[in-house]
Amino acid sequence: MTRGEGMKYSIKTQLIGIFTGLMAIVLLSTWMINNFFMESYYIVKKEKLLIDTYSILSEASLTDDYEGESFGEKVRVSCGENSILLLIVNNQYKKMYRNFYSEGEAGIMAGRLFGYFMGIDTTKSDVLKVGDGYVVQKITDPNTASDYLESWGTLASGDYFMMRIPIESIRESVRISNEFLAYISIFVMLLCALVIWWLSKKIAKPLSELTDLSKKMADLDFDAKYTSGGKNEIGQLGENFNMMSEVLEKTFSELKTANNELQNDIEKKIQIDEMRKDFLSNVSHELKTPIALIQGYAEGLKEGINDDEESRNFYCEVIMDEASKMNNMVKKLLTLNQLEFGNDAVIMERFDISALVQGVIQSASLLAQQKGARIIFTNTGSIDVWADEFKIEEVVTNYISNALNHVAGDMVIEIKINKLLSEKKVRVTVFNTGLPIPREDLDKIWIKFYKVDKARTREYGGSGIGLSIVKAIMDSMNQKCGVINYDNGVEFWFELEADETANSVSEQQEKEW
The missing domain is CATH 3.30.565.10 (Histidine kinase-like ATPase, C-terminal domain)
Structure with missing residues (x-):
């Protein structure tokens, strides 16, 4: 076996290759799962968030004034912290409440809400969940060409509502998360490679000494002894090699x-x-x-x-x-x-x-x-x-x-x-x-x-x-x-x-x- 072949099959090289490969697989798998499934996971979480928010707003609509501080606080907690656009209109489609200032956006949402209730909106949507008084769906708004996660329906007070979360913001979050994970993965791989190299060297050194010792014993050199010490299994194996060398010399004589x-x-x-x-x-x-x-x-x-x-x-x-x-x-x-x-x-x-x-x-x-x-x-x-x-x-x-x-x-x-x-x-x-x-x-x-x-x-x-x-x-x-x-x-x-x-x-x- 040449020196190059010996290095190729050495325990140190194999340990570095195995651990580095495993670490790369884990990090790559994490990145791929994040890249391909994180958006769906986000949408499922946001879907649940819309349903929970609907329950809070529907209950509040019976007891709270839309213009009151109590209702506004609940909207802020439920919608503001999660980037939910909320519009509430009465049965005359008069705007009762919104948590944003864009009149254009409010008009678009009111128009879509009217179209949904009147059954005249033909925009293709992906309905995710239909509940008692609400619908959750994914849709591409033809007016803005943007994707949204929507929830619309009737509150307990009889007023109509629509909530929207821009899916682009979810995608941006996923992209940033993937980018951050990629940088972290590179850093972790380099750091782990150094740690694995050090550990493999520490493990392989006594094993290399034992390999040389066994070769010398095979050549009947009984003066060679294991000197690296240690109280772990390798150290005990080295001590057993030393004892075996003494017994073999006596037996050989x-x-x-x-x-x-x-x-x-x-x-x-x-x-x-x-x-x-x-x-x-x-x-x-x-x-x-x-x-x-x-x-x-x-x-x-x-x-x-x-x-x-x-x-x-x-x-x-x-x-x-x-x-x-x-x-x-x-x-x-x-x-x-x-x-x-x-x-x-x-x-x-x-x-x-x-x-x-x-x-x-x-x-x-x-x-x-x-x-x-x-x-x-x-x-x-x-x-x-x-x-x-x-x-x-x-x-x-x-x-x-x-x-x-x-x-x-x-x-x-x-x-x-x-x-x-x-x-x-x-x-x-x-x-x-x-x-x-x-x-x-x-x-x-x-x-x-x-x-x-x-x-x-x-x-x-x-x-x-x-x-x-x-x-x-x-x-x-x-x-x-x-x-x-x-x-x-x-x-x-x-x-x-x-x-x-x-x-x-x-x-x-x-x-x-």
């Missing part, structure tokens, strides 16, 4: 652990018998030499082949050294046995591989100084990975120990951490200057008890198990490891799954130990 265990279980049963045979064969072979040395030197001590103290001390040191090597080898064998048989559970978790490598280097720095070797670590900042932290620490320790045991030439050990972006992996490499590994031995160095240079391995007390432990650990996490020969040395490497959501890579820095 457990799932990775369970997935590794499942993959290991599939292969474990097939390999168990073979591993037992290899284990017994290799252990018996590797223990044969140190046991023979211990037995020989112990018998020599017992038989007193050399009686001097220096020789006895030498014999004891050989026995202790061989016993220590056997103890170390047995420990490694136990570790390897647990890994290969799947008895040592793999706990997948997220940690900083850069900090772990730096910690192992610091532990090995004293031994490096004793050997006269320089350890160079290219620090790339914090890089998070998914793996078993304690087992990876053992892998790094074995690689660095192996490099220290075989470093030669320039006496340099270089450690690097690189991100393989295309594969979403992190590769850790440990390079040491010295002799490369013979090509025919490259695939065999991972086998238990295999030694490329048996004499040199014996010199530093190697058992040929360290790289086997590395291979077993990496296999237990379904990750790769390997070795690369160079003209001036050897590089060992292993890969781990990168945590794409949390890595922050800083400027590279090299540190030397």
Whole structure:
């Protein structure tokens, strides 16, 4: 979806469109109803007003004098405030009362009244109501070409009357009302549009944050949190998202652990018998030499082949050294046995591989100084990975120990951490200057008890198990490891799954130990 399409379908845009549309429909409907039906409504109201006025005037005609103040007040209240033209004549059509001063208008009304009663008026009219003593009608006066709402008939006193309201005044009122409503509608629409825009922005902002948060969670970025707050339903939804993110991260970690265990279980049963045979064969072979040395030197001590103290001390040191090597080898064998048989559970978790490598280097720095070797670590900042932290620490320790045991030439050990972006992996490499590994031995160095240079391995007390432990650990996490020969040395490497959501890579820095 493009940015334009996203804006088109955003809640903010939809809210503005819906509310503005509804408001426009309401205002337009009001204007149309006012424009098309207001005149009819006015005429109905004026019709009722004429009937009410007739009742008041008819009753007053029995008791009040047309010229008296009481009748005039009633006319003023009933007619004057509603623009009603009133004419009263007797049965001789003599003018008894009128509330206007135009003689011409009075003559026209008297003539029409005469025509109505005599039945000689042929002007077309629209009769609205016929009552007891009165008629209400709409008519176009041929003398003035104006439309009127008329009421004519006989008062209770027997006198004739006619009341008129100009319809043009009603139309003018409707026009002014419509014009005023149009201006008000434009102003209200602009004001409401601003209010709706502000409200929609306020509502859409946390929803947009929740949308981004859900996308990050879908990409397994569990560090993203909802921060807009609020105590309404959206705020509660955001808090639930945060809780769900924590639960998902925990579940994802457990799932990775369970997935590794499942993959290991599939292969474990097939390999168990073979591993037992290899284990017994290799252990018996590797223990044969140190046991023979211990037995020989112990018998020599017992038989007193050399009686001097220096020789006895030498014999004891050989026995202790061989016993220590056997103890170390047995420990490694136990570790390897647990890994290969799947008895040592793999706990997948997220940690900083850069900090772990730096910690192992610091532990090995004293031994490096004793050997006269320089350890160079290219620090790339914090890089998070998914793996078993304690087992990876053992892998790094074995690689660095192996490099220290075989470093030669320039006496340099270089450690690097690189991100393989295309594969979403992190590769850790440990390079040491010295002799490369013979090509025919490259695939065999991972086998238990295999030694490329048996004499040199014996010199530093190697058992040929360290790289086997590395291979077993990496296999237990379904990750790769390997070795690369160079003209001036050897590089060992292993890969781990990168945590794409949390890595922050800083400027590279090299540190030397």
